[in-house]
Amino acid sequence: MLQLPSKFIMAPLKLGYSDGTGVITQRHLDFYGERNKHIGAIIPEPLYMDAGLREIPTQIGIDSDNKIPGLQRLNEVIHQYGAKSIAHLNHPGRMANPKIPGNFFWSSTSKPCENGGAIPEKMDRKKMDVVIKLFVDSAKRAVASGFDMIELQFGHGYLLAQFISPAVNDREDEYGGSFNNRVKFPLEVAKAVRGAVKIPIITRISGDEMIPNGFHLEEMVAFSKMLEETGMDAVHVSAGSACSTPPWFFQHMFIPKGKTWEMAGKLRKELEMPVIFVGKINSAKDIKFIENSYGAEYLALGRALVADPDFVGKYLGETDGLIRPCLACAEGCLGGVKGGKGLGCVVNPRVNTGLQKVTITSSAKRFAVVGGGLAGMEVAITLHDEGHQVDLFEKNELGGQFNLAFLPPNKSNLKEIVDYFVEEIMQQQEPKVNVI
Ligand SMILES: Cc1cc2nc3c(=O)[nH]c(=O)nc-3n(C[C@H](O)[C@H](O)[C@H](O)COP(=O)(O)O)c2cc1C
Ligand code: SF4
Numbered sequence: 001m002l003q004l005p006s007k008f009i010m011a012p013l014k015l016g017y018s019d020g021t022g023v024i025t026q027r028h029l030d031f032y033g034e035r036n037k038h039i040g041a042i043i044p045e046p047l048y049m050d051a052g053l054r055e056i057p058t059q060i061g062i063d064s065d066n067k068i069p070g071l072q073r074l075n076e077v078i079h080q081y082g083a084k085s086i087a088h089l090n091h092p093g094r095m096a097n098p099k100i101p102g103n104f105f106w107s108s109t110s111k112p113c114e115n116g117g118a119i120p121e122k123m124d125r126k127k128m129d130v131v132i133k134l135f136v137d138s139a140k141r142a143v144a145s146g147f148d149m150i151e152l153q154f155g156h157g158y159l160l161a162q163f164i165s166p167a168v169n170d171r172e173d174e175y176g177g178s179f180n181n182r183v184k185f186p187l188e189v190a191k192a193v194r195g196a197v198k199i200p201i202i203t204r205i206s207g208d209e210m211i212p213n214g215f216h217l218e219e220m221v222a223f224s225k226m227l228e229e230t231g232m233d234a235v236h237v238s239a240g241s242a243c244s245t246p247p248w249f250f251q252h253m254f255i256p257k258g259k260t261w262e263m264a265g266k267l268r269k270e271l272e273m274p275v276i277f278v279g280k281i282n283s284a285k286d287i288k289f290i291e292n293s294y295g296a297e298y299l300a301l302g303r304a305l306v307a308d309p310d311f312v313g314k315y316l317g318e319t320d321g322l323i324r325p326c327l328a329c330a331e332g333c334l335g336g337v338k339g340g341k342g343l344g345c346v347v348n349p350r351v352n353t354g355l356q357k358v359t360i361t362s363s364a365k366r367f368a369v370v371g372g373g374l375a376g377m378e379v380a381i382t383l384h385d386e387g388h389q390v391d392l393f394e395k396n397e398l399g400g401q402f403n404l405a406f407l408p409p410n411k412s413n414l415k416e417i418v419d420y421f422v423e424e425i426m427q428q429q430e431p432k433v434n435v436i
Contacts, residue, residue, distance in 0.1 A: 005082045007297060013302050015342055021061075022051065022060055028060065038312040047062035054103060058340075085147045105118040206248075283323065308323050308326075332346040371393070374418070390433045
């Protein structure tokens with residue numbers, strides 16, 4: 001077992017909140033500080049192990065000892081209410097960002113990702129040793145920084161998955177070809193890190209690459225058993241690849257909910273070590289379903305905690321209020337990271353905007369809000385929560401033009417945010433807002 005104060009773990013999400021030098025900033029402390037209650041552990045965004053291996057220019061680094069004080073400060077924030085912290089270590093291989101000056105690209109192959117990216121250098125033994133040392137040094141720095149656990153990335157189309165994948169790995173040496181050959185280098189990394197640190201190590205895998213010629217669950221069950229024998233402590237089951245199947249990796253709304261849970265459920269039957277479930281877990285119904293269907297012990301939440309930092313507290317009944325639902329749209333979060341502004345959220349205006357938490361006013365007034373679309377309802381609820389009296393004028397239905405957004409196929413889940421606002425307004429016998 002992982003000895004966490006709660007079964008919920010925050011999944012790693014790139015934030016893009018650093019300043020270009022890889023240090024922890026106040027934006028990181030504020031973001032994780034808002035999400036550190038009722039949660040078992042937080043996995044902050046992947047920490048780059050060398051400045052030439054960044055996926056985004058504003059990523060956090062663990063590449064040198066001068067990063068340790070900032071990471072210690074981050075850990076103090078995560079630990080404030082008892083949550084554990086998990087350092088996610090990843091080598092992107094050929095998926096390092098080609099637009100970042102100084103980045104370098106190593107892989108099991110010299111083929112670039114078919115959807116764009118730099119031409120990588122096919123790694124020789126010397127480069128493999130360099131990579132193993134990077135993981136070991138970073139793991140030791142994670143311990144020195146006060147992290148309680150480490151998560152090693154074996155999935156999502158990054159370097160170690162580039163070795164495991166039969167679609168990517170075209171080597172003819174002892175590290176290519178058969179399954180046992182393809183997993184050899186990833187297992188060398190696992191063994192080296194296991195030998196270097198005593199804290200628990202979680203392994204993140206893609207249960208399936210989601211391409212016909214890629215690896216599938218059967219191989220990942222066999223690989224996970226090998227990881228278990230190597231002394232790994234848990235497996236965190238995601239899907240897809242940042243190169244070939246990104247919507248699976250970040251679980252876009254068009255991806256069917258539950259495929260990652262099904263794979264995690266199968267792995268759970270085969271392994272002694274705990275399995276972490278992840279992927280679009282964004283309601284009490286999802287949590288109950290996963291627990292009842294698969295007996296899940298640990299659940300990782302990514303965007304649900306972006307959309308609603310109090311998701312877990314509200315689910316547990318320890319924090320008042322309705323859960324503000326994540327729409328799995330990836331617009332504000334992934335869109336914000338890719339666009340260079342940093343992670344934001346289309347349903348939570350307090351993410352990455354500097355907006356302060358609601359405070360009760362000492363001079364209550366009466367406000368009229370004209371238009372009951374999403375923005376109008378947000379303003380009306382905020383004014384009410386600040387202690388004002390609010391009249392909300394809407395000619396048609398609450399939700400406004402957004403009521404058209406969920407009519408096209410595969411977009412029905414967008415209705416959840418309208419339902420949330422309407423319920424927030426109408427929830428009490430005495431509605432929060434006077435709707436006219
Ligand atoms: C903006 C964003 C950034 C992400 N960055 C990473 C990453 O760097 N490494 C990783 O392993 N997963 C990353 N993920 C995937 C998440 O860890 C998680 O597996 C995925 O979002 C599904 O969980 P969720 O539906 O609870 O958000 C990212 C997802 C999003 C939306
Ligand atoms: S931007 Fe969309 S997908 Fe991302 S956290 Fe917000 S609602 Fe969820």
